[in-house]
Amino acid sequence: DAGVIQSPRHEVTEMGQEVTLRCKPISGHNSLFWYRQTMMRGLELLIYFNNNVPIDDSGMPEDRFSAKMPNASFSTLKIQPSEPRDSAVYFCASSFPQALQETQYFGPGTRLLVL
Amino acid sequence: DQQVKQNSPSLSVQEGRISILNCDYTNSMFDYFLWYKKYPAEGPTFLISISSIKDKNEDGRFTVFLNKSAKHLSLHIVPSQPGDSAVYFCAATLQGAQKLVFGQGTRLTINP
Numbered sequence A: 001d002a003g004v005i006q007s008p009r010h011e012v013t014e015m016g017q018e019v020t021l022r023c024k025p026i027s028g029h030n031s032l033f034w035y036r037q038t039m040m041r042g043l044e045l046l047i048y049f050n051n052n053v054p055i056d057d058s059g060m061p062e063d064r065f066s067a068k069m070p071n072a073s074f075s076t077l078k079i080q081p082s083e084p085r086d087s088a089v090y091f092c093a094s095s096f097p098q099a100l101q102e103t104q105y106f107g108p109g110t111r112l113l114v115l
Numbered sequence B: 001d002q003q004v005k006q007n008s009p010s011l012s013v014q015e016g017r018i019s020i021l022n023c024d025y026t027n028s029m030f031d032y033f034l035w036y037k038k039y040p041a042e043g044p045t046f047l048i049s050i051s052s053i054k055d056k057n058e059d060g061r062f063t064v065f066l067n068k069s070a071k072h073l074s075l076h077i078v079p080s081q082p083g084d085s086a087v088y089f090c091a092a093t094l095q096g097a098q099k100l101v102f103g104q105g106t107r108l109t110i111n112p
Helices: none
Strands: A005-007 A010-013 A019-024 A031-038 A042-050 A053-056 A065-071 A074-079 A088-095 A110-114 B010-014 B019-025 B032-038 B045-051 B056-059 B062-067 B072-077 B086-093 B106-111
Touching: A005 A088, A010 A019, A019 A088, A019 A110, A031 A074, A042 A065, A042 A074, A042 B086, A053 A065, A074 A088, B010 B019, B019 B032, B019 B086, B019 B106, B032 B062, B045 B056, B045 B062, B045 B072, B072 B086
Parallel strands: A010 A110, B010 B106
Antiparallel strands: A005 A019, A019 A074, A031 A042, A031 A088, A042 A053, A065 A074, A088 A110, B019 B072, B032 B045, B032 B086, B056 B062, B062 B072, B086 B106
């Protein structure tokens, strides 16, 4: 059974360009999480959805970041315009709502480099 | 400000010995703690957890200890194996909440 799928796996772009990261959660999972990993801050939760509705976006760093979940099987994280400090690994995770915390399943991540 | 801190970016241990990874937290409201393991080019995977009503939880070679008064937890791996080489993340939350707060991670290397 497929796990969480993220695309692209790697993205290199220039400062000022728009970047769109994509995530397909595990089928049947109702909660979706976007995380960012950096050396300095580790894994940070950016935003999460329950049943396609954003619940908590307090981790989104700036207005340049936006996330959508148009349906239960797809979510996007968009950065516009991108800046070099956005370079990081971005993870998507999914789970059943009200599940034990350990049942968050992570995708392989998208490594983003903004030049 | 970092609510969950892993102050050792890296740790190197001989195969067969004990590995001890440490984690500190500042928010006394946290009552559920988890460890995740991450291999290169993969997402983190759940390893072990502990509720604040306990001070120890064991699963095979992995044991997590919680010291609430010190706001400190540690992960012990005995005996350490080469396959344990990975980045380990500590996380904290409120029981029943969906939001996890992670530390910076510690890279563990097991030397043969």
